[in-house]
Amino acid sequence: MKGKIFIIEDEASIVQLVQLNLEKEGFVVSSSLNGNEGLKELKKFEPNLLLLDWMLPDLSGIDVCKNIRRDSNLKNLPIIMLTAKGEEEDKIKGLESGVDDYITKPFSFNELHARIKAVLRRSDPNIISNDLTFEDLKLDRIEKRVFRADKEIQLGPTEFRLLEFFLINPKRVYSRDQILETVWPNNVNVESRTIDVHIRRLRQSINIKDKKELIRTVRSSGYSLV
């Protein structure tokens, strides 16, 4: 799944077209033709991104936007505003009201797609694909494969989950307790030093000679991917 996108736009033809195209790209899409209803459905649908028309029959796009930014659950929802030609002077106003990007109608689908990807990449990089990557490291969550410099690497289940964990937030340092909580199934009790051993195993697997060490030890704090 690439992510969920909600559309609030009153021109049904645009909605259909965009929806179809996005679904073709692997997004899950839902839509609403006006602002008030849209706001309600939004909360149920929990999208990763909102495409919002500037001019709506009831509320204006800006009003919808403000509403969203006021809602603690939706505060961080990325929004791309759809504006008609000639409304461009309002750009700045739109961005001020908390829009992440805007696009002028008529737009090509490619342009829209590019912007969606850009915005999503900023807000939630994992949605764009099921691959987690960091430098020359790639982890495919669907096929359950790991590559370093395009060479496949064999990992045991725990090492796989461990690497997956680090790849979600590279560079960040995690304590052994944090690692334990997330990577190990709940309610198991393992020694904190066990992690050292798994780190060692992971290191051994992903390290390639002449390539730099990818896992950093932070004494008295934990480990991180660098």
Add this chain to the structure above:
Amino acid sequence: MKGKIFIIEDEASIVQLVQLNLEKEGFVVSSSLNGNEGLKELKKFEPNLLLLDWMLPDLSGIDVCKNIRRDSNLKNLPIIMLTAKGEEEDKIKGLESGVDDYITKPFSFNELHARIKAVLRRSDPNIISNDLTFEDLKLDRIEKRVFRADKEIQLGPTEFRLLEFFLINPKRVYSRDQILETVWPNNVNVESRTIDVHIRRLRQSINIKDKKELIRTVRSSGYSLV
């Protein structure tokens, strides 16, 4: 490739919608907004099927149709007529003039797709492929046959469904639960370990010596086709 479809229809919105959907299904699609031009482009495009609007700005659908039937190269081109509601009395006239099927607007895409498949199956069964393939593996869903490297392989019903399942999403790793849910009829209760046995049987059947193993075991995750 599933085949080429040409559309002659003057409502651009319908054309767009249908075209997108058909392309999503794997057809190659081209279109024209009026009859005369459509006839010309038809000959270049060489479609396997024509979607023809009843009411066109210049020629009527029937005229286009008659034209086609008179042309020795296009004589056998299957045609599905698109009619608006209320024109239904004309059905018979349409079919008499050499139309293979007709569909009334507004129609759902599913309905259209079903009719297209039906017509194509009659006129050119090879186009509607019900084969799933992956590398040198081929599964014919209609004839219920499986081939590896052009040699037919005998499978039991369950192994067949299992392989069919893997072929729909090759490379993707499925858990035993996912496999159970999809491959086994609902509401049956079989041990999750039973799958191992069927995997073994499937492996035994589709493996050929000197050829690589096709089913990959991903410890603690499941299986996939590779």
Add this chain to the structure above:
DNA sequence: TTAAATTGTAATATTTCTGTAACAAAAGAA
């Protein structure tokens, strides 16, 4: 109806993975 094929399960064998302990090495602190 009989024979053959198919299916699910249990029992057993095999493989792979995991956690721990013990010791070595490194980094800080005194």
Add this chain to the structure above:
DNA sequence: TTCTTTTGTTACAGAAATATTACAATTTAA
């Protein structure tokens, strides 16, 4: 330096997951 703390490394036994086999029950075909 020397001591203390933290991390690295290794080996290994037990655990866990998968493979394989055999068999009885059931379905299908002859």
